[in-house]
Amino acid sequence: xxxxxxxxxxxxxxxxxxxxxxxxxxxxxxxxxxxxxxxxxxxxxxxxxxxxxxxxxxxxxxxxxxxxxxxxxxxxxxxxxxxxxxxxxxxxxxxxxxxxxxxxxxxxxxxxxxxxxxxxxxxxxxxxxxxxxxxxxxxxxxxxxxxxxxxxxxxxxxxxxxxxxxxxxxxxxxxxxxxxxxxxxxxxxxxxxxxxxxxxx
Numbered sequence: 001x002x003x004x005x006x007x008x009x010x011x012x013x014x015x016x017x018x019x020x021x022x023x024x025x026x027x028x029x030x031x032x033x034x035x036x037x038x039x040x041x042x043x044x045x046x047x048x049x050x051x052x053x054x055x056x057x058x059x060x061x062x063x064x065x066x067x068x069x070x071x072x073x074x075x076x077x078x079x080x081x082x083x084x085x086x087x088x089x090x091x092x093x094x095x096x097x098x099x100x101x102x103x104x105x106x107x108x109x110x111x112x113x114x115x116x117x118x119x120x121x122x123x124x125x126x127x128x129x130x131x132x133x134x135x136x137x138x139x140x141x142x143x144x145x146x147x148x149x150x151x152x153x154x155x156x157x158x159x160x161x162x163x164x165x166x167x168x169x170x171x172x173x174x175x176x177x178x179x180x181x182x183x184x185x186x187x188x189x190x191x192x193x194x195x196x197x198x199x200x201x
Contacts, residue, residue, distance in 0.1 A: 112181045
């Protein structure tokens, strides 16, 4: 990788992480909405215990990254920076959500859509430069090697379980709105990675 590619990747990680953090802090958290995967699990932990979302993502990702280090070293290198920086941005922006909500009034449905588009855009930007936030996607890639199931289906199943748990542990409204959120995430991510032939998740 040359210096231009390295610089472009660094900018993608920073920009993608910032947009992702904005979507989570300013649109999802105020209404107890969820994304799928590791972010969704971290949000559930946050809503139930108050533990910081970014810190929770890092702690929950440790076993997965240990597995990636020994089994999928390239995936480890492609996603470790995105996971750490996006987690940092999520926690750094956390105090500013109150200022945002003071000036901007949104209903839960609008927040679920806009928040999903922000999160999906952040993820999509990183995926275009072959990096990501890792987490559950890495786990899904490993499971696809030992189970006769497509990796995309495994990711969908993980997301569905996370959203369902949110509905059970938090509220039915969270379940419905979070489903809308992950659809918005999927749309934004797909649009940004549509022409990508090979992407490391």
